[in-house]
Amino acid sequence: MVETIVFYTLSALILGLGVAVITTPNTVHSVLFLVMNFLCVAVIYVVLEAEFLAVIQVLVYAGGIVVLYLFVVMLVNLKRDPEAHQDPRRLSLVGLALAGAVLLELAGIVVYSYSREPSAPVAAAAASPVQGNVEQIGWLLYTDYLIPFEVASVLLLVAMVGAIVLAKREL
Amino acid sequence: MPAGFSAADFLYILPELVLIGGAMLLLSLSVLVPRRDGLLLWTALATVAVTLVLVVRFFGLDVTAARGLLAIDSFAAFFKVIVLLSAALTLLMSAPYLRVEGIRVGEYYFLILCATVGMMFMASGVELITLFIGLETMAVSFYVLVGFLKPNPRSNEAAVKYFLLGGFSLGILLYGMSLIYGVTGTTSLAGIAAALRGQDTSLVLVLAVILVGAGMGFKIAAVPFHMWAPDVYEGAPTPVTAFLSVGSKAASFAMLLRIFVVGLPALAQEWSLLFYVLAVISMTVGNIAALTQSNLKRMLAYSSIAHVGYLLIGVVVRTERGVAAMLLYLGVYLFMQLGAFAIVTAQRRSDIIGDELKDLSGLSKRNPLAAFAMGFFMLSLGGIPPTAGFMGKMWLFGAAIDAGFIWLAVIAVANSALSIYYYIRVVVFMWINQEEPVGSPIVIGPAMKVALGVALLGTVVLGIYPQFLFEQAEVAARTLQGITAATVVGGQ
Numbered sequence: 296m297v298e299t300i301v302f303y304t305l306s307a308l309i310l311g312l313g314v315a316v317i318t319t320p321n322t323v324h325s326v327l328f329l330v331m332n333f334l335c336v337a338v339i340y341v342v343l344e345a346e347f348l349a350v351i352q353v354l355v356y357a358g359g360i361v362v363l364y365l366f367v368v369m370l371v372n373l374k375r376d377p378e379a380h381q382d383p384r385r386l387s388l389v390g391l392a393l394a395g396a397v398l399l400e401l402a403g404i405v406v407y408s409y410s411r412e413p414s415a416p417v418a419a420a421a422a423s424p425v426q427g428n429v430e431q432i433g434w435l436l437y438t439d440y441l442i443p444f445e446v447a448s449v450l451l452l453v454a455m456v457g458a459i460v461l462a463k464r465e466l
Numbered sequence: 467m468p469a470g471f472s473a474a475d476f477l478y479i480l481p482e483l484v485l486i487g488g489a490m491l492l493l494s495l496s497v498l499v500p501r502r503d504g505l506l507l508w509t510a511l512a513t514v515a516v517t518l519v520l521v522v523r524f525f526g527l528d529v530t531a532a533r534g535l536l537a538i539d540s541f542a543a544f545f546k547v548i549v550l551l552s553a554a555l556t557l558l559m560s561a562p563y564l565r566v567e568g569i570r571v572g573e574y575y576f577l578i579l580c581a582t583v584g585m586m587f588m589a590s591g592v593e594l595i596t597l598f599i600g601l602e603t604m605a606v607s608f609y610v611l612v613g614f615l616k617p618n619p620r621s622n623e624a625a626v627k628y629f630l631l632g633g634f635s636l637g638i639l640l641y642g643m644s645l646i647y648g649v650t651g652t653t654s655l656a657g658i659a660a661a662l663r664g665q666d667t668s669l670v671l672v673l674a675v676i677l678v679g680a681g682m683g684f685k686i687a688a689v690p691f692h693m694w695a696p697d698v699y700e701g702a703p704t705p706v707t708a709f710l711s712v713g714s715k716a717a718s719f720a721m722l723l724r725i726f727v728v729g730l731p732a733l734a735q736e737w738s739l740l741f742y743v744l745a746v747i748s749m750t751v752g753n754i755a756a757l758t759q760s761n762l763k764r765m766l767a768y769s770s771i772a773h774v775g776y777l778l779i780g781v782v783v784r785t786e787r788g789v790a791a792m793l794l795y796l797g798v799y800l801f802m803q804l805g806a807f808a809i810v811t812a813q814r815r816s817d818i819i820g821d822e823l824k825d826l827s828g829l830s831k832r833n834p835l836a837a838f839a840m841g842f843f844m845l846s847l848g849g850i851p852p853t854a855g856f857m858g859k860m861w862l863f864g865a866a867i868d869a870g871f872i873w874l875a876v877i878a879v880a881n882s883a884l885s886i887y888y889y890i891r892v893v894v895f896m897w898i899n900q901e902e903p904v905g906s907p908i909v910i911g912p913a914m915k916v917a918l919g920v921a922l923l924g925t926v927v928l929g930i931y932p933q934f935l936f937e938q939a940e941v942a943a944r945t946l947q948g949i950t951a952a953t954v955v956g957g958q
Contacts, residue, residue: 441471442479442532443599446587449486450603453580456493457610460573461625 488513496572585717624701639681708807749775805921818905
């Protein structure tokens with residue numbers, strides 16, 4: 296019952312924030328809404344007992360990717376509101392609050408995943424020789440899904456070579 | 467449950483390992499011994515040749531390897547041969563073009579080989595994640611290859627368009643796959659088919675079919691997901707366009723057939739209808755749009771969209787004969803399409819881009835051999851006997867009639883007749899239009915000669931004696947059907 300309420304509240308939040316991302320006129324606000332969206336998705340992962348995914352979601356999406364977005368947005372300087380510059384202290388406070396939220400969420404995930412009772416394992420997990428969310432994902436990646444995992448490394452190499460080829464002025 | 471891989475698994479993925487190893491070697495060589503373009507080309511070609519030899523040995527097998535993620539069967543081998551041949555021909559036609567454009571060859575060859583690796587996993591994957599990673603590896607390689615002409619704004623535009631639309635379509639595809647996983651609880655295609663057997667068709671699954679169909683439709687450039695194709699084909703370096711229109715299409719068709727025929731036979735009615743509509747509008751829109759093009763690469767782009775329409779007939783029909791005819795047509799399409807693009811590539815010289823239709827004027831006087839080859843490829847694409855294109859179309863449309871899709875065959879025949887107009891127009895420009903010659907004379911180097919020779923030989927031989935390839939295609943189609951055990955009842 297509680298889980299259902301949490302799930303639907305989070306879903307509504309995610310949808311609402313998603314709409315906010317594409318409707319706000321200010322690009323920086325849009326990216327910040329995206330961060331909140333990602334954080335809510337991470338909470339959903341925790342509710343679904345996928346702690347590993349939740350941590351990855353926060354680290355990779357809310358952390359890495361959005362920082363890149365912000366860099367790009369600020370570099371290309373998409374018609375920012377001039378009043379956004381008026382109070383630098385307010386902006387730094389927002390930044391601090393966001394950083395605190397991320398930290399809190401990460402801490403929450405860790406505390407939650409260590410404190411909760413282990414739930415009844417689902418069928419696939421029962422067959423696995425290791426316990427724990429992260430361990431099982433690791434086990435699957437290095438046994439059953441070794442092929443896609445290794446091909447993904449080729450994919451990353453291609454992306455790296457491609458980025459260098461396209462971005463470097465003259466090799 | 468034993469951990470890790472058996473020795474047999476490594477044997478089964480040996481071709482892919484060789485290809486990846488060759489790609490790494492190329493990357494190192496291009497740094498260690500700079501300015502040795504010939505050596506790099508030979509390394510790339512040798513890698514592809516060794517891989518080809520290794521793959522051919524798997525023809526006739528029917529096993530699953532790597533814990534049920536990869537199928538090593540005739541179907542996969544057939545498609546791997548097609549993508550490897552198209553990679554080899556692309557490499558052969560690239561060298562002079564790269565020199566004229568001043569492109570660094572090491573990274574170029576590396577990306578071609580990596581795209582091929584992705585295609586090979588698309589051909590043999592029988593599990594959604596493996597298929598998706600293969601598709602992504604191919605797609606990312608192509609995003610970069612399309613934008614390789616850095617000073618050329620058209621190439622930049624093409625790369626950005628392909629990247630944005632490609633990313634968007636992959637998202638749609640992935641959403642469809644996640645719905646399938648949500649309903650069935652497995653990503654293995656055989657598992658999905660088993661989970662859906664005897665179940666009622668749910669709306670969620672229909673939505674998933676539409677989403678996956680749209681994602682794959684983008685990759686094969688079927689109308690209405692074709693908008694990117696003309697711009698990307700025109701802007702990309704010509705050999706990359708050739709590879710994009712043959713290799714990536716063939717691999718995407720392999721993945722499409724696997725997902726729908728093997729994984730979703732329970733929804734055959736729904737997806738057959740979906741691809742029926744896509745086939746009809748693809749061939750019609752493609753052919754009508756091609757009529758008015760003045761740029762050769764754009765024209766060939768629309769013509770390839772029309773060919774996707776023809777090829778989709780095999781998916782709609784979904785009989786063993788239909789799929790076999792489609793595989794045969796893909797083999798034929800490989801030679802004639804790559805041949806046509808080889809000529810367009812040779813048209814690029816230091817003083818002229820040469821991809822306009824009028825640049826071909828008087829080619830019959832200036833280089834009769836090239837004009838003859840181009841004319842032959844055009845007739846074959848148009849489906850005029852005794853070329854391979856005619857044979858391919860005959861088998862394909864015959865399979866449609868055989869399965870009771872009379873109207874589909876009628877529309878396809880009408881479309882082929884329409885398409886002859888713009889193919890003949892190319893011939894007219896080469897023989898009858900005798901304007902003042904533009905640009906320096908065409909020089910066809912030894913590598914290009916081999917590429918043209920192979921393409922011409924394939925088009926001629928398959929026109930006279932298609933039975934050999936058709937028999938292989940039948941074996942390949944049978945292994946695909948064999949997994950689901952007689953999916954198909956013809957008719958509508």
